[in-house]
Amino acid sequence: MSIAGNLKIIHDRIAVAAHKARRDPASVRLVAVSKTQPAEAVTEAARAGQLLFGENYVQEFAAKAAEVKGAVEWHFIGSLQSNKVKYIAGLVALIHSVDRFSLAEEIDRQWGKLGKSCDVLIQVNIAGEATKSGTTSTGLIDLVRSVARLPHLRVRGLMTMPPFFDDPEGARPYFRELRRLAGEITAAAIPDVTMAELSMGMSGDFEAAIEEGATLVRIGTAVFGERQYR
Template sequence: MLDRQQFEQQLAQVEARVTSACTRSGRSREEVQVMAVTKYVSLETTRLVLEQGHAHIGESRWQDASQKWEQLHQLGTWHFIGHLQSNKVKDVLGRFDYIHSLDRLSLAKAIHKKATQDQQRVKCFLQVNVSGEASKHGMEPEQLISMAESVREMPSIEIVGLMTMAPYTEHPEETRPVFRALRQLRDELNQRSILPNPVQHLSMGMSNDFDIAVEEGATFIRLGSVLVGKDEGGETNGSHE
């Protein structure tokens, strides 16, 4: 299990890499938020991360996150980053500050209905499957504009960004076209002025490829193994966070 010294060392290494990527691409370090993906680690490890002042926490399933959230939610900002089923919306709304995985109209309708009932406004990222991998969730890039036009009519949803997952590769440079394409999609969406407010954020980049994502404009990077590790016996699903 992660201890304080290990976390401080790993965070320092991540910070150095993010700062270098920002310098190479002419960006300010303040533009990039580092999210600790804690879905494979224990309550104790998640507590350590939050108590060390790391604010952003990413979880993929409510049933795995519930105990952590119930004990620690006041210490940080919580991001739901996993595939969200419409019948699980009731578990996520009101608990997570951001939903990164809005990828279809039926889910948008479920979120809007529940949020309207609860008098909430939910900050969401539209998830786009830029790489076209069958194993990845997300809408096709060609569907983004029509999806945005539909969500525009749902005032309980605020679209704050776009999200994608790049293919896992031993050569991270190969992910650059995926991240660049998501940034271009965001820029196109903003040029069309479809949504009431400009879309600012790009949620992209994981442990294997976050340097490239930062160079291409990421504002949230989702880091698991490189930042918080994985506790023994943790679930595995081929993720590279």
């Protein structure tokens, strides 16, 4: 199956899941996770109409972004070290993985140098897994309040990565909890904070995520096939 064929299948599945949840399919955006894929694969996907891509590794992303031509939108979705923020400053439209205030400060500093603001999502480690990044559910609202005070950042929602389950239903409670947490933050009415985006769901469980309110689904393997390198 071609990348274009894969994209059609995914969009059809997104539409079915959205309709099941009585949502407009247009309220769900596909982030094609292009980590470990060559620039040619991104270009092929863009020709098929996919213009939003997610990257995990700073060095790989910087090289790839220089190669890919055209009006694509990049999101950074991976764990981000503060000392590497400068390499992506101004190049990404959204960072999904802000999990600590020191990282937010550095993003604020680097975007401030450009005279721009960066939209970010706060990553929440709902399951408390030691192998995954993210603030705790209990620490979330304090982190959001702190980040919201930075002049060059805009908090636009939340992101989570649930534990892996063979059955996507296993991930559903984590998606539901992220939506609940977003509701708590909305109710707190923190200035300049919106919960417009919920980034959750990947190739194996995105339909359950959509049914629980996802607005951004991060799908790689189902778009591009198996990883090409790294």
